[in-house]
Amino acid sequence: MYDRLNTIINSLALLGKNYTNAELVRKVLRYLPMNWDAKKTAIEEAKDLTTLRLDRLMGSLLSYEEEKWSSVPQTTKSIVFKTSASTDDESDDIQAEADEELSLLVKGLNELL
Structure with missing residues (x-):
């Protein structure tokens, strides 16, 4: 400015x-x-x-x-328990990583705004 x-x-x-x-x-x-x-x-x-x-x-x-x-409190939404119908651990890990990346992206965008 x-x-x-x-x-x-x-x-x-x-x-x-x-x-x-x-x-x-x-x-x-x-x-x-x-x-x-x-x-x-x-x-x-x-x-x-x-x-x-x-x-x-x-x-x-x-x-x-x-x-x-x-001083503005940062409100973050966290997933405490995540349930899945599939029993395949590998697909759960991939989905968890994707969810984590998405949440980091959203958090970064919120901080930018």
């Missing part, structure tokens, strides 16, 4: 529109989603927005996002 923001800022500067650091900080805070209101208020009250650098703000927001996602 920071790289994209820098690209936009640099493009605007090339077009002749320059923003001060304080203006950029205010713009970033203004466009945060509603679920970030608590962090936004904390930053506005604790720090002087005229002297706050954009990279420090982005670092603060990224660390908050990391804490936010690490």
